[in-house]
Amino acid sequence: MKILMLNGPNLNRLGKREPGIYGVSTLKNLEERMINLGKERKMEVVCFQSNHEGELIDKLHEAEDTEIDGVIFNPGAFTHYSYAIRDAIAGITCPVIEVHISNVYQREEFRHKSVVAPVAKGQIAGLGILGYELALEAFKREAGKEEE
Ligand code: DQA
Numbered sequence: 784m785k786i787l788m789l790n791g792p793n794l795n796r797l798g799k800r801e802p803g804i805y806g807v808s809t810l811k812n813l814e815e816r817m818i819n820l821g822k823e824r825k826m827e828v829v830c831f832q833s834n835h836e837g838e839l840i841d842k843l844h845e846a847e848d849t850e851i852d853g854v855i856f857n858p859g860a861f862t863h864y865s866y867a868i869r870d871a872i873a874g875i876t877c878p879v880i881e882v883h884i885s886n887v888y889q890r891e892e893f894r895h896k897s898v899v900a901p902v903a904k905g906q907i908a909g910l911g912i913l914g915y916e917l918a919l920e921a922f923k924r925e926a927g928k929e930e931e
């Protein structure tokens with residue numbers, strides 16, 4: 784099983800960016816952790832981060848056209864207004880779990896709306912980087928169910 788972890792704008796600054804909100808782990812740490820957790824679970828995790836909407840959309844299309852079984856996606860601020868990203872997710876069959884490090888519902892009002900959530904398989908918010916791990920676990924268990 785192959786999983787893509789996709790991170791959107793400003794998440795390359797993890798660890799340095801508002802650590803009180805997003806924690807001290809860097810993106811590199813997070814990516815290494817997810818790759819290793821994947822290995823333990825016999826899953827291949829590939830990682831991509833971009834600050835550009837079009838590149839994230841291209842990756843979603845590519846996930847569909849290659850052997851990716853699921854996407855763990857933190858679209859950053861695009862979550863709240865990118866209909867193009869929402870349409871990209873709606874247009875692929877590959878399941879996408881939306882992850883947010885912070886509890887967006889406790890923050891500014893503009894963060895309370897996700898235009899992506901209605902087309903995502905599920906959403907995890909507010910659990911820090913553990914949210915990415917839980918999304919990986921969800922994909923693992925789903926695959927287990929299919930094998931039963
Ligand atoms: C975020 C929440 C978004 O509102 C914000 O724009 C981000 C990160 C999170 O992980 O909590 O860039 O997606």
